[in-house]
Amino acid sequence: xxxxxxxxxxxxxxxxxxxxxxxxxxxxxxxxxxxxxxxxxxxxxxxxxxxxxxxxxxxxxxxxxxxxxxxxxxxxxxxxxxxxxxxxxxxxxxxxxxxxxxxxxxxxxxxxxxxxxxxxxxxxxxxxxxxxxxxxxxxxxxxxxxxxxxxxxxxxxxxxxxxxxxxxxxxxxxxxxxxxxxxxxxxxxxxxxxxxxxxxxxxxxxxxxxxxxxxxxxxxxxxxxxxxxxxxxxxxxxxxxxxxx
Amino acid sequence: xxxxxxxxxxxxxxxxxxxxxxxxxxxxxxxxxxxxxxxxxxxxxxxxxxxxxxxxxxxxxxxxxxxxxxxxxxxxxxxxxxxxxxxxxxxxxxxxxxxxxxxxxxxxxxxxxxxxxxxxxxxxxxxxxxxxxxxxxxxxxxxxxxxxxxxxxxxxxxxxxxxxxxxxxxxxxxxxxxxxxxxxxxxxxxxxxxxxxxxxxxxxxxxxxxxxxxxxxxxxxxxxxxxxxxxxxxxxxxxxxxxxxxxxxxxxxxxxxxxxxxxxxxxxxxxxxxxxxxxxxxxxxxxxxxxxxxxxxxxxxxxxxxxxxxxxxxxxxxxxxxxxxxxxxxxxxxxxxxxxxxxxxxxxxxxxxxxxxxxxxxxxxxxxxxxxxxxxxxxxxxxxxxxxxxxxxxxxxxxxxxxxxxxxxxx
Numbered sequence: 190x191x192x193x194x195x196x197x198x199x200x201x202x203x204x205x206x207x208x209x210x211x212x213x214x215x216x217x218x219x220x221x222x223x224x225x226x227x228x229x230x231x232x233x234x235x236x237x238x239x240x241x242x243x244x245x246x247x248x249x250x251x252x253x254x255x256x257x258x259x260x261x262x263x264x265x266x267x268x269x270x271x272x273x274x275x276x277x278x279x280x281x282x283x284x285x286x287x288x289x290x291x292x293x294x295x296x297x298x299x300x301x302x303x304x305x306x307x308x309x310x311x312x313x314x315x316x317x318x319x320x321x322x323x324x325x326x327x328x329x330x331x332x333x334x335x336x337x338x339x340x341x342x343x344x345x346x347x348x349x350x351x352x353x354x355x356x357x358x359x360x361x362x363x364x365x366x367x368x369x370x371x372x373x374x375x376x377x378x379x380x381x382x383x384x385x386x387x388x389x390x391x392x393x394x395x396x397x398x399x400x401x402x403x404x405x406x407x408x409x410x411x412x413x414x415x416x417x418x419x420x421x422x423x424x425x426x427x428x429x430x431x432x433x434x
Numbered sequence: 435x436x437x438x439x440x441x442x443x444x445x446x447x448x449x450x451x452x453x454x455x456x457x458x459x460x461x462x463x464x465x466x467x468x469x470x471x472x473x474x475x476x477x478x479x480x481x482x483x484x485x486x487x488x489x490x491x492x493x494x495x496x497x498x499x500x501x502x503x504x505x506x507x508x509x510x511x512x513x514x515x516x517x518x519x520x521x522x523x524x525x526x527x528x529x530x531x532x533x534x535x536x537x538x539x540x541x542x543x544x545x546x547x548x549x550x551x552x553x554x555x556x557x558x559x560x561x562x563x564x565x566x567x568x569x570x571x572x573x574x575x576x577x578x579x580x581x582x583x584x585x586x587x588x589x590x591x592x593x594x595x596x597x598x599x600x601x602x603x604x605x606x607x608x609x610x611x612x613x614x615x616x617x618x619x620x621x622x623x624x625x626x627x628x629x630x631x632x633x634x635x636x637x638x639x640x641x642x643x644x645x646x647x648x649x650x651x652x653x654x655x656x657x658x659x660x661x662x663x664x665x666x667x668x669x670x671x672x673x674x675x676x677x678x679x680x681x682x683x684x685x686x687x688x689x690x691x692x693x694x695x696x697x698x699x700x701x702x703x704x705x706x707x708x709x710x711x712x713x714x715x716x717x718x719x720x721x722x723x724x725x726x727x728x729x730x731x732x733x734x735x736x737x738x739x740x741x742x743x744x745x746x747x748x749x750x751x752x753x754x755x756x757x758x759x760x761x762x763x764x765x766x767x768x769x770x771x772x773x774x775x776x777x778x779x780x781x782x783x784x785x786x787x788x789x790x791x792x793x794x795x796x797x798x799x800x801x802x803x804x805x806x807x808x809x810x811x812x813x814x815x816x817x818x819x820x821x822x823x824x825x826x827x828x829x830x831x832x833x834x835x836x837x838x839x840x841x842x843x844x845x
Contacts, residue, residue, distance in 0.1 A: 267612050287543075287617050303611075
């Protein structure tokens, strides 16, 4: 009898950690997506584009609501008044001297935003990634001394910006510290690295990240959020009217 | 003796009119074709040079010193300070005319889709003196300074189903290395001689292009035409020293002959044209040689008779040489004259290649005007005569060696 109890205890000790503490790739991605979405947010930031001609800085103000809606308005002199509106299904550009809104679709989405390493297509990502990708938890690795899950995601649908992604997600905060974006055949297209995070309103937010387009030579884009407020009432309602105020 | 042989040759020519006319016609047609071909090539070369100088490079081109190095990245921020440069150019004696330009790749946003095109920002009042802008304007008017207007290539407008009065939103990369868009109204349609300009380009006022592209008063390039008789290379050097001395800046100032992209292309095209001409030239020579030789080979019975009557081999050779020379002199003269007449006529009405070269990025006009070269025409005449006369020597020498009895067997 005593022998049986010992066997059961050993068996349970092996099973319990797996069932209680293990986490699946889908859950990791779901949590990573969740920490990036706010009810609302208002932020001021800048985009620093480094290329063969030097560093160009563009400043912006942005608003977000939920996972899908965002409005970005450029405030730097060269682009002053230009706006990008993302709704659940569409992406629109507003230019002060253009008499019509430009709806980005198809191959237009692959164009670079302000000559940076970020494409308009990159701004359309981040929807329900769990339903769009086959997610495999590959293992664990340290990124800059931080323990991360390593996951590969292979697209199930053709509507996502990249057919294959590899991401390194913080085991504690679920911040994405590093991501690599590939073609279907495995060619590296883009790299993203989070450089600085801050805790704001009890949530960890990526404040500075570096993106580099591997199809270009000697370029990188640093995206910085200088100031962010989350879950506050907004004066914008993410409609086309917001583009021409 | 020679005079007698020459008279006999002339008599032979007039006796066998049909044979002489056929032989002379073959020589004449070849000479005419060669004269016309040389004229077309002359016209193409001159036309290409004119188009390059007028629409692409000027005779002297001024650009930012680093622009060519980074040209494939569309470095609009590498500008020429137009305001300071234009004041200096006015006082340079070698210069006849000059224009500022900004060429930029753009997307035309039409009903939700983007169409690639090339924009040109230009000062239309200066352009009027630099090129035949009014003649190129097919309909409508030129854009006005300060207004969001454009003129569009007639072929591009047709392809995009646009017309005068329509508005088009243009997107492009700016000198600030960002992007921008502006809506321009089409006020005119143009038809430049170069097909590629009509199917890809739209032109807008310089000040609007500078504003839209955030050029801050700068221009991408200044194209210059020098005065008659002035060597563009020397003019480029003197312009360069004036600008450097007055502004302290070094700009890329080169004559069109020094620009590898334009002059090199033209030289290559010239080589290709001459190769094609040489091919046709050889073909024409073959026709002349073939006709002359056939005429002699067919006259073996006559040669035998002449030999039987006591004419020596050398005399026979000379007789046929005279015949060939006289026929070719007349045939080549008629052929060259016809070639000149055709060239002069086509040189006025032009050869329309619009459909054939539509969409090709080639600096040759879609309507080509052949250009007569006196030197080449004289050369063609003497070449035809010499080739035809020379061609008589081979068969007549052979015929002269044949015994009269042997020759009489030929039917």
